[in-house]
Amino acid sequence: MKNILVAQSGGPSAAINATLCGVVEEALADRNIDRIYGAKNGIMGVLSEHLIELNDVLSNPETLQLLCQTPSSALGSCRMKLSHWEESTFEYEKTIQIFRKYNIGYFIYIGGNDSMDTVYKLAEYCRMKKIDDICIVGAPKTIDNDLVETDHCPGFGSAAKYIAATFSEIACDCNVYALPSITIVEVMGRDAGWLTAASALGRLNGSGAPDLIYLCERPFDVDQFLTDVREKMAEKHSIIIAVSEGLRNEEGDYVTDTLKDRAEDAFGHKILAGASRFLEEILRQEIGCKVRSIELNVMQRCASHLASAADIHEARLIGMAAADYAISGGSGKMACLQRVSTNPYRFTVDFVDITKIANRVKTVPEEWINEAGNDVTQEMIDYLLPLIQGEMPCTYKNGVPVHLRLY
Amino acid sequence: MKNILVAQSGGPSAAINATLCGVVEEALADRNIDRIYGAKNGIMGVLSEHLIELNDVLSNPETLQLLCQTPSSALGSCRMKLSHWEESTFEYEKTIQIFRKYNIGYFIYIGGNDSMDTVYKLAEYCRMKKIDDICIVGAPKTIDNDLVETDHCPGFGSAAKYIAATFSEIACDCNVYALPSITIVEVMGRDAGWLTAASALGRLNGSGAPDLIYLCERPFDVDQFLTDVREKMAEKHSIIIAVSEGLRNEEGDYVTDTLKDRAEDAFGHKILAGASRFLEEILRQEIGCKVRSIELNVMQRCASHLASAADIHEARLIGMAAADYAISGGSGKMACLQRVSTNPYRFTVDFVDITKIANRVKTVPEEWINEAGNDVTQEMIDYLLPLIQGEMPCTYKNGVPVHLRLY
Numbered sequence: 001m002k003n004i005l006v007a008q009s010g011g012p013s014a015a016i017n018a019t020l021c022g023v024v025e026e027a028l029a030d031r032n033i034d035r036i037y038g039a040k041n042g043i044m045g046v047l048s049e050h051l052i053e054l055n056d057v058l059s060n061p062e063t064l065q066l067l068c069q070t071p072s073s074a075l076g077s078c079r080m081k082l083s084h085w086e087e088s089t090f091e092y093e094k095t096i097q098i099f100r101k102y103n104i105g106y107f108i109y110i111g112g113n114d115s116m117d118t119v120y121k122l123a124e125y126c127r128m129k130k131i132d133d134i135c136i137v138g139a140p141k142t143i144d145n146d147l148v149e150t151d152h153c154p155g156f157g158s159a160a161k162y163i164a165a166t167f168s169e170i171a172c173d174c175n176v177y178a179l180p181s182i183t184i185v186e187v188m189g190r191d192a193g194w195l196t197a198a199s200a201l202g203r204l205n206g207s208g209a210p211d212l213i214y215l216c217e218r219p220f221d222v223d224q225f226l227t228d229v230r231e232k233m234a235e236k237h238s239i240i241i242a243v244s245e246g247l248r249n250e251e252g253d254y255v256t257d258t259l260k261d262r263a264e265d266a267f268g269h270k271i272l273a274g275a276s277r278f279l280e281e282i283l284r285q286e287i288g289c290k291v292r293s294i295e296l297n298v299m300q301r302c303a304s305h306l307a308s309a310a311d312i313h314e315a316r317l318i319g320m321a322a323a324d325y326a327i328s329g330g331s332g333k334m335a336c337l338q339r340v341s342t343n344p345y346r347f348t349v350d351f352v353d354i355t356k357i358a359n360r361v362k363t364v365p366e367e368w369i370n371e372a373g374n375d376v377t378q379e380m381i382d383y384l385l386p387l388i389q390g391e392m393p394c395t396y397k398n399g400v401p402v403h404l405r406l407y
Numbered sequence: 408m409k410n411i412l413v414a415q416s417g418g419p420s421a422a423i424n425a426t427l428c429g430v431v432e433e434a435l436a437d438r439n440i441d442r443i444y445g446a447k448n449g450i451m452g453v454l455s456e457h458l459i460e461l462n463d464v465l466s467n468p469e470t471l472q473l474l475c476q477t478p479s480s481a482l483g484s485c486r487m488k489l490s491h492w493e494e495s496t497f498e499y500e501k502t503i504q505i506f507r508k509y510n511i512g513y514f515i516y517i518g519g520n521d522s523m524d525t526v527y528k529l530a531e532y533c534r535m536k537k538i539d540d541i542c543i544v545g546a547p548k549t550i551d552n553d554l555v556e557t558d559h560c561p562g563f564g565s566a567a568k569y570i571a572a573t574f575s576e577i578a579c580d581c582n583v584y585a586l587p588s589i590t591i592v593e594v595m596g597r598d599a600g601w602l603t604a605a606s607a608l609g610r611l612n613g614s615g616a617p618d619l620i621y622l623c624e625r626p627f628d629v630d631q632f633l634t635d636v637r638e639k640m641a642e643k644h645s646i647i648i649a650v651s652e653g654l655r656n657e658e659g660d661y662v663t664d665t666l667k668d669r670a671e672d673a674f675g676h677k678i679l680a681g682a683s684r685f686l687e688e689i690l691r692q693e694i695g696c697k698v699r700s701i702e703l704n705v706m707q708r709c710a711s712h713l714a715s716a717a718d719i720h721e722a723r724l725i726g727m728a729a730a731d732y733a734i735s736g737g738s739g740k741m742a743c744l745q746r747v748s749t750n751p752y753r754f755t756v757d758f759v760d761i762t763k764i765a766n767r768v769k770t771v772p773e774e775w776i777n778e779a780g781n782d783v784t785q786e787m788i789d790y791l792l793p794l795i796q797g798e799m800p801c802t803y804k805n806g807v808p809v810h811l812r813l814y
Contacts, residue, residue: 012579012580012583040585041583041584041585044585070579071576071579071580072576072579072580072582072583073583076582076583076584076585077583077584078584078585079584161806161807164806164807165712165807165808166706166710168807168808168810169478169479169706169709169710169711169712169808169810170705170706170709171810172419172477172478172479172709172711172810173419173478173479173705173708173709174705175479175483176419176448176479176480176483176484177448177483177484177485177486178447178448178451178483178485201805201806201807202807204804204805204806204807205804205805205807205808205809205810206810206812207810292705294702294704294705294706295701295702295704296706297701297702298577298580298581298699298701299573299576299577299701299703299706301580302576302577302579302580303573303576304576304579305572305576305713306712306713308806385805385806388805388806388807389805389806390806391801391803394798396798397611397612398608398611398612398792398795398796399568399571399608399611399715399792399795399796399797400568400571400572400575400608400609400611400612400795401572401575401576401612402612403575403576403578403579403612403613403614405613
């Protein structure tokens with residue numbers, strides 16, 4: 001009998017705890033597994049021996065349901081990359097020592113690109129050292145949806161659903177006055193525009209918002225932007241614009257850096273803010289109507305009360321599959337979602353060599369952005385639609401959603 | 408047989424359409440009412456004769472349910488105050504003329520302080536002119552909860568519930584890393600701190616957030632603020648702070664104005680933003696840890712997918728009561744919610760003379776803020792708690808909430 005260890009890493013999402021739930025459920029059901037440990041704050045908790053036993057804490061279905069409706073990483077997270085073993089083997093030796101001490105035969109690491117780097121390095125180190133009784137498997141999680149080899153990433157669907165619902169609600173909010181107005185909504189994503197693309201789903205039930213969509217994959221030109229806005233304002237009195245936080249110009253410099261000089265207040269003060277705030281100021285000066293900017297901020301990744309049932313279901317399944325794969329002796333791979341068909345939506349889980357995944361970024365394909373660079377194509381909508389389907393039951397107490405605290 | 412006219416005015420909320428629904432339901436059920444008209448964009452729509460018939464559009468229960476889950480004002484809104492009749496009687500004469508043309512015997516105006524000014528002026532004008540066959544009644548609506556004579560205002564409970572849930576979710580998000588961090592969340596309210604106070608409800612299920620709460624009623628002192636933050640940071644590594652957008656100093660000047668010079672980045676760039684962004688930069692410089700600021704922005708008033716069932720129920724009831732009161736010959740009053748008891752929560756609806764309400768603001772009582780000025784008292788929690796109870800069913804299509812469009 002061996003024990004299993006699970007940890008979470010990288011930025012929070014509404015689905016990462018569902019993957020933890022899946023790992024625990026699979027391990028609880030497997031007779032070959034004795035203890036289930038969680039490391040606090042990802043690999044940092046392994047190195048500092050902050051492990052907690054999960055068997056009893058997560059033994060009943062009600063608690064597991066609460067875990068699934070709790071956003072962010074219930075075990076805590078970290079943003080730590082292991083040193084390369086050629087520089088120092090200390091972290092590797094320490095990790096293996098802790099694994100031995102706790103009789104860990106299986107390690108499931110849930111996270112994004114950086115976390116998959118850890119899976120890669122640990123698995124590769126074990127292979128080199130001929131340690132074949134510790135299986136290390138990655139489970140994907142990132143709202144950014146930028147992991148390669150998987151059709152999409154758990155956590156993304158819930159963020160996309162929040163963004164779609166919120167754009168539809170913002171459209172109701174912004175259209176009430178008869179006055180001309182522009183609303184710019186900034187969506188997360190510095191390197192990939194998937195989340196910003198999801199704003200297009202806000203139109204599905206007829207809201208019409210957003211009117212313009214700018215992804216960080218396409219170089220951003222302020223003058224073209226102003227032309228686009230003027231054209232839309234000629235058609236309707238109130239428009240809503242979605243922008244990626246990571247908008248860059250032709251040279252690859254962030255808009256937030258390059259627009260500093262152009263976006264200054266009435267007294268000529270340079271200003272410090274995000275992309276939407278800069279554009280707000282520029283529109284106010286160039287177009288002159290009422291302009292508002294909105295950052296969806298952390299709400300887009302932690303609004304678990306509005307999670308996508310499809311996403312939570314997949315996140316849980318992928319946790320179960322990753323645990324099962326490791327327990328069956330698999331290692332050095334990440335669980336990936338492969339889309340079998342879009343309509344009806346069907347997928348399978350397979351396992352891809354971690355060397356193909358770690359430290360790579362999947363951006364939005366050029367052909368899923370329209371020619372004018374201010375919208376997405378129908379292919380993008382078709383891709384996104386199944387990922388936001390269904391609503392999760394949510395347990396409330398005192399009128400507020402209940403969130404599970406593991407420590 | 409006479410007709411009834413309803414209109415909406417002021418800022419959007421998640422409950423104002425439930426009040427519209429109540430008015431329409433009551434009028435549909437009353438044999439003395441023939442046509443139900445809605446004016447587009449509030450009193451502006453009356454003056455410009457933009458009326459739409461609602462009898463058929465809102466005749467079935469499914470549509471009314473969709474109306475209730477649609478945020479913002481389905482009839483559109485305006486921010487317009489009538490000129491005083493001593494300056495010009497044009498708007499009054501025009502209004503009465505339109506009322507006569509459409510055989511309007513009852514006018515229900517749903518809105519906040521400014522809208523009640525319109526109810527007051529129209530009712531008073533009719534009284535002076537001895538027009539006794541047009542009854543004008545106000546129905547309260549404001550997320551700010553700052554109308555006097557009513558225990559609370561429809562729209563506030565849903566915003567409060569959103570704020571409470573979001574603080575609990577943000578707490579999950581912010582506590583994941585082992586590093587020291589400060590998160591400042593800016594809540595709406597320039598003159599009254601009710602919404603910011605509702606952040607305290609985020610603690611109900613044990614989130615611990617927010618750690619500090621600053622309402623706009625209490626003069627804000629930056630140095631005391633820094634002392635408070637340092638004390639909290641000595642206790643725990645991650646803290647969350649709620650601030651009203653309308654924070655002012657001892658002299659009554661907005662923090663956003665007075666801190667401009669102090670809040671600049673390392674390169675001397677000015678920051679152009681709200682209170683939270685200023686405080687973020689000041690904390691970064693003075694305390695030096697990771698600091699994030701979040702504006703709940705319009706989401707706090709339009710997130711109808713997370714509406715309070717108590718709020719929507721009351722909003723609908725108050726619409727029915729206002730219509731019933733007008734049809735029974737009442738005029739020049741606003742429908743008010745009177746709390747009979749807090750535990751169990753019971754309330755009644757009564758009608759208060761509009762002269763006591765228009766143009767007044769109900770701020771948070773001094774004794775509901777703690778002595779240190781950085782939190783609220785138990786009396787505040789007891790007051791708020793019943794207003795966020797219960798969740799509304801929400802119809803989704805394509806994974807996104809359905810919102811009704813009346814035009």
